[in-house]
Amino acid sequence: MTGSQEIRAPDLSLLTIQQDSQYDFLFYLNFICSQSASLIKIFLCSGMPVDWLVKTMQARGLEVFTQTFSRTLPFPDENKERYMVKGTNVYGILRAPRAPRTEALVLSAPCTQGDHNNQAVGLLLGLAQYFRNQIYWAKDIIFLINEHDLIGMQAWLEGYHHTNTTGMDWSPLQGRGGSIQAALSLELSSDVITSMDLVLEGLNGQLPNLDLANLFYAFCQKIGVLCTIQGKLQRNDWDSVSGYSHSVQTMMLMVMKQASGRPWGDHGLFLRYHIEAATIKGINSFRQYKTDTNTIGRLLEGMYRKLNNLLERLHQSYFFYLMPSLSHFVSIGYYMPAFGLLAVILLLRALDLWVQLASPPPGTEDGVVDTEQMWSPDVLSVLTPLVISHLTGVALYYLPIHFQKMALEHFPVSDTEAVVLTAIAVYTAGLALPHNTHRFVSGEGTEHGWRVLKLVAVLYLAVLLGCTALINFSLGFILALTLVPVAAFVTPHVPKVPSAFVLVILSPACTLLFSVFFFQELQEVPISFQDGWVLYLSVISQGILDHSLYGSLVYPLIALLVYPCWLLFWNILFWE
């Protein structure tokens, strides 16, 4: 076919296609998009059109397989309105013509109900058709359409890698493609877009290699598509105050998203298996310059050709970075010293306490014998708050889910609310526990006792924050910012009421509350206090769900380790 073609599709706007011999697929693409979009709209009210997808992919020449999975959530998820989830993933493998089947690339599009992602599947099928006709593929390409977004993706990845860490039921995968080198996940809600948003944050704050982000941005610039990160556009005025604050806002958004530990796109689950992945979202924001599906197709084709040419996995660039914009990044060498300085505060305080403990207290004459004698009762008086704090942490971890039935019987709340409110109740109850058992163990020596406890607590917090910052820097840094000043200064001798207030304000739960409001502010969607409280409750329920569904570490970390540590400082404040 020659010359330009105009195709009027039933519900697509007018598109002009420039015909080029390389891009014969566009005819098919638009036809398929219109067909599939309308078909998907028909089928979506009854779940994923598995048979239609299998047939379509087979017609494209792919090896098609399906996987069924099912999972009962510990309590209903109110954001996505699901509780007992059953679904099917459909994937087609495009085998590389002359290569051994040792490596693969994945292109995935989550198929959800409603209009959220209706164009992505069509684009994926069009690309499958086009890719099938090319001879330069050296790796197998797996076109995956997963149902119930993250749950389906988790089932597929677990089936692919033969692991079962989250207790999901899935049928084994019949077809595989070798070790996956990279993956891209598409979210496209409309057929014309104005910008593409790149989402990098994955599970537990893990990020793909910076090379993947740079590759995508460079490609977007070459093709002429507007690319954004965190939904914010690039600005050129770095030196002005407003430009600087814009990049700070972008970076803070990334910090908040990374600290939450949840995967912000389907790509987030790939990262755990050492597969570099990113999610590409198409955003239609009623700008004047629009990009059509043609260009997105060329963009993705270019990305996949680049990934196809990789000789080894992406590892040359940074894995730990923060991006104030797509063309600037802050690497670990820049931001770790900031955290290191905060940790040094704790270490200096520990050293100070050690020196105070080692020098004999004034007034006793035979220092050696006294310190020897005082060791045993002090160890006991330190052990009691430690054990009680950790038992409270264990209660905070187990009680919300295991006792939701009991909570439902006694209180008129919904399932999710029962879980979240139990968590908050246990958290608040921990504040009121009687920690003063040291009074019964040894009458004098309480001065000595709280110093020993503070030494242990400060070292514990330092090691905990260090380990957290290595795995998820943003979470470690936010916790350090709020907990380190308090930990360094709390003693039984500071004024009780103001310091108790400050300690509660800076506790992990209140930090989360402020973060929710701050996050909304950064996204320029400020909310009222009522809505913010509801959002906060849903954030807690999402955190608990993420832990049981995908293995996110934020909830167990805070419940089992950070909260007991904070309770130790609360204990020290009320030592006498």
Add this chain to the structure above:
Amino acid sequence: MAAPLTLLLILAVTIRAALYRSSLADLIAERVEVVSPLTAWKRVVEGLALLDLGVSPYAGDVFHETPLIIYLFHFLVDYAEITFMVSAINDVFVVPIQFRKQKYALEAERYPLDCLELIRSPKEMYYIPLKVAMFYLLNPFTILSCVAKSTCGLNNAVIALFILTTIKGNVLLSAIFLSLATYQSIYPLTLCAPALLYLTQRQYIPVNFRRFSFWWFVAQYAFMYLGSLFVMICLSFFLLGSWDYLPSVYGFILSVPDLTPNIGLFWYFFAEMFEHFRLFFLCVFQINIFFYTIPLSIKLKEHPVFLIFMQLAVISIFKSYPTVGDIALYLAFLPVWSHLHRFLRNIFLVSCVLLACSALFPVLWHLWIYAGSANSNFYYAITLLFNVAQILLVSDYFYAFLRREHHLSYGLYLKRKDGSEATLVLK
């Protein structure tokens, strides 16, 4: 003393039993810090399976423990958990014996008066066995090692029995247990020197190279030791019917072919090494462990019990496949020298570094192997830091010990010739 000890035993057994039944047991049994290719339970099971099939358990380069261990577990495989718990408890009973033997009464008269505060009173010494039991049984390293069913627990039990019999003065049993320990892993050979020193002192034979009685005693001990070693090696040969356990066990320990990361120093070095230099560095690393025996024995010939502690520490740090169970063994002896606390200079730094490194091991392993964001350099950095902290701990205790000895001879508050106060400086 009996009541707290019983309580401690019950607590230790409860913790281990609870962990055995939980899902953490499988997780712990896979950790490289806790099990090594020599001591892993998975490999023992593999060896038993091969033995049941009639094939030599050393075929396939999986199993590297001694034949006596495999026959022990052949009978006890269903009771494996109890075996490990018993061996852990056994270690504990060794220590109370030691303290009756402190030469308290003999020493008190010889020292200047101001040193009385340096000598331990019987009251302090009364609590030491309980503290040692607590340090060993409730040490997280020991608990992890026991839950993982690492055969390191059995090694520790044999070494503890050797120490017990040496201190009791039983020459024959001491030689037998030492040869059993050497038979399992070669490195306890260096414990010959402190054993000889202790036993000769106990029998009032002066340690003098010109005296015949000394050489006669050495010959007797060597005969008993080598004889029992020979008996064990021949017994292994007859049990299995071939000599192929020798290269699999001793060749494996000495030539370090398996470079699985662990908390020791060998793996990274030899992973980066060119083949040409491998033998040279292997010899250097292995001689390093045996080398400290002679200078330490010369310096500590009056104090063989401390020498045993130093040798155990050196073996645990520098052996080819260390695990946390080895570290737990010498850490358990620290309360014995609690009177040295006032002379220790680095204890805060050392304990902080050990604590931080123990927490960072699993984090950096995860980042290296699972997340792919780090690499082996990070893990080896933590390994190095951990070993440096251990070396600092051991050398600090050595310094404190020598300083106490110096004070006992020259008085606690040192004065120069003109009467002004002096301080002791280590040059």
